[in-house]
Amino acid sequence: MSLPDPQFNAAGTLQHFIDLQGLDADTLTRILDTAEGFTGINDRKIKQVPLLRGKTVANLFFENSTRTRTAFELAAKRLSADILNIDLVTSSTSKGESLLDTLRVLESLQCDMFIVRHADSGAAHFIARHVAPHINIINGGDGQHSHPTQGMLDVFTIRRHKGDFSNLCVVIIGDIKHSRVARSDIAALTILGAGEVRVVGPKTLMPSDVESMNVKVFSSLDTALKGADVIISLRLQKERMKNATVPSSGEFYRTYGLSPQRLALAKPDALVMHPGPTNRGVEIAGSVADGAQSVILEQVTYGIAVRMAVMSIIMGNSDAMSASRISNNTTTTDAQL
Amino acid sequence: MSSTDSNNRLHTTALSGQTLCVTGVLLPGNEQPQDITIVDGAISSIDASGTRTADNIETIDAHGCHAYPGLIDLYSRCREPGLTRKGNIATESIAALSAGFTTVLCSPDTLPAVDSVATVELINHRSMNVRGGARIIPMAALTIGLDGEQLSELATLKAAGCPVASQADRPIENTTVLYSAMEYASSFDMPLLLCARDAQLGVDGCAHTGAVATQLGLPTIPVAAETVALTRLVELCSETQVRLHISRVSSARALRIIKDAKAAGLPITCDVGIHHLFFIDEYLAGYDASFHSAVPFRSADDRQALRDGLSSGVIDAVCSDHAPHDVDAGLAPFPVTEPGLAAYDWFMPLLLQLPQITGLDLDALMKKLHDVPADILGQQSGSGISVGGAANFFVLDKHVTCNVQPSITLSAGSNNPLALHDAKALSLSPLKGAVTLSFCDGWATRFNVNS
DSSP states (O other): OOOOOTTBOTTSSBSOBOOSTTOOHHHHHHHHHHHHHHHGGGGSSSOOOOTTTTOEEEEEESSOOSHHHHHHHHHHHHTTOEEEEEEOTTTGGGGTOOHHHHHHHHHTTTOSEEEEEESSTTHHHHHHHHSOTTOEEEEEEETTTBOHHHHHHHHHHHHHHHOOSTTOEEEEESOOTTOHHHHHHHHHHHHTTOSEEEEESOGGGSOTTGGGGSOEEESOHHHHHTTOSEEEEOOOOGGGGTTTSOSOHHHHHHHHOBOHHHHTTSOTTOEEEOOSOOOBTTTBOHHHHTSTTBOHHHHHHHHHHHHHHHHHHHHHHHHHHHHHHHHHTOOOTTTTO | OEEEOTTSOEEEEEOTTOEEEEEEEBOTTOOSOEEEEEETTEEEEEEETTSSOOOSOEEEEOTTOEEEEOEEEEEEOOOTTTOTTTOOHHHHHHHHHHTTEEEEEEOSOSSSOSOSHHHHHHHHHHHHTSSSOOEEEEOEESBGGGOSSSBOOHHHHHHHTOOOEEOTTOOOOOHHHHHHHHHHHHHTTOOEEEOOOOSSTTTTOOEESSHHHHHHTOOEEOHHHHHHHHHHHHHHHHHHOOOEEEOOOOOHHHHHHHHHHHHTTOSEEEEEEGGGGTOOGGGGTTTOGGGOOSSOOOOHHHHHHHHHHHHHTSSOEEEOOBOOOOGGGGSSOGGGSOOOBOOHHHHHHHHTTHHHHHOOOHHHHHHHTTHHHHHHHTOOOSOSOOTTSBOOEEEEEEEEEOOOOGGGOSSSOOOSGGGTSOGGGGTOOOOEEEEEEEEETTEEEEEOTTO
């Protein structure tokens, strides 16, 4: 038994985008295909489409972020939406207001979509369960749980370079335990049928029973890299050195850093990826991050198209739902919660 | 003197100067229905049903029902003083009564903690003033403010009415202090009731370490957080010979340690919270905060070990671990919701499912909620329903369908998974059984179970 997945509305379509677990390959592929259509927009004279014209999107970031927030902002603007950036790190929460109260206030601003980032795992689920029915939620990262648009932009980048997933060997290196990016990458790759997903790192950075997520676990990076088609290096947070998780950044680089020598162990055409921001000389060598196999900056660029795709699909589902509600003259809105 | 509560869920009558007969009730170990006559709050006679003609006294028909001695809860929270937005002694002692309890040991984690005679007296006073209601017995905070540093005045607190000392859910980090606390308490033959949890390992966790928490990205509490702490407690118990009751065991490995300690002859007993015999970590999927418990729900194997431990006797007792909360406490992302389940309104129907899953019969089970706790409290055990004794028992209808409405629970808290999910979804049999009548401290309380 478990609570129903709050991502889906009564019609069974995606109302919110919170977690890749629970979605199917068709849904993910539709997002990737839609994103493909948006990639050309950068080459146009007017980098805008009117899909979200008249809609208001609010960035609710309860945790610091520059990259993700900016990418969502740009994606919303290219879809012609109005965008509000609300800094919640230093405002309401520090005044003791509950998350639910903050949410009610923001609902009253008549927005259509909230992009939410929060330090607690499950925060996006909680918000989706309690938000007014006309609002769509996109998870911009919740605790150590999920960062679904990052997962989607990673598989988008991989698909662009490699096409089919079924024969790919993907290696994810480093702090799997505390990483929402790792969990979303694993989910996206598994759903899309990737040949093999490997995770590698010291046991202190490996969550318990990680095998249950359909990955192979390695503690030697050299072994894990053999035959790799895609290498995803994760950021090592500085606080990991404080609580006896990792002795030093130097030792981490020597054991799990993606150096040019180690990269040579993978397939010659292996992609090098990183969600950013990178710690050069900690999890990845500067020369590898800047090297010919690196697609780190492409990931950033594709992040805009992928987020445009997610936002337009979610909003489209929501509008269809409202339209059917009006045409059927039903009064299901309150009862749904 | 009698009164009915505003939702017509119960009716309470003072027994002083009254004569009352409960007719046709089944007592433990006896298949013949009995009539129990109560005069002035004491049992005056127990006769085979119908053998004595009642002469103009009030009777309560209890044919088909069972009577058991009032149960003793080894771990509960009334939230008073200091946390009365979550519950108070009046609400929680009545809710406890509806669960079959007539005596409730309350955690010292109130505000302030139970570390002064004033707080003990306040709790005793409030408990005495509840019409009916289980007797609330505060446990002494083992250290001042439960801070784990300075010992409370244990001898004074014992004299004021605290038979047991506890640290609630706050482990003592300093081993010297813990050692000393055990030695000091044993000087006054004061048992310690302690929950085995490490002061650092898993301290930020909110879920059992395993595949479920990994998928949800929740910070975890490993089994070792319990077993490391437990091993330390056992070693210090061996040295000090303090009477030690391990509160709310959660894992198979912890049970092995307790089994060995008992085999070595140490004065150790333990209990399990009722929900841990039913719920496991898998139920947290989807971030269901109604399953957020400070002692985490662990794996299916751990649950099976707890069930086996109860039937084999390694586990001595079952407690409610009752933790009522206000609604706001659960309205947050899972890791920041306040842990704990309100147990009382669903306690009896859950208890009645234990014979089926543990193989223990109901009489044996009721002893684990009466005799063992009575021993720990230093009370006389025995049948508890006997001529000449005070009327301190409850009448149970095992077959009535339990239909708790979360909006009008007797406890101030309705924070329980059964308020959100039906029994079948939680792999439970249909919920049946209710306490229909309870005698406690000179009061008779009749519960309107079909309201």
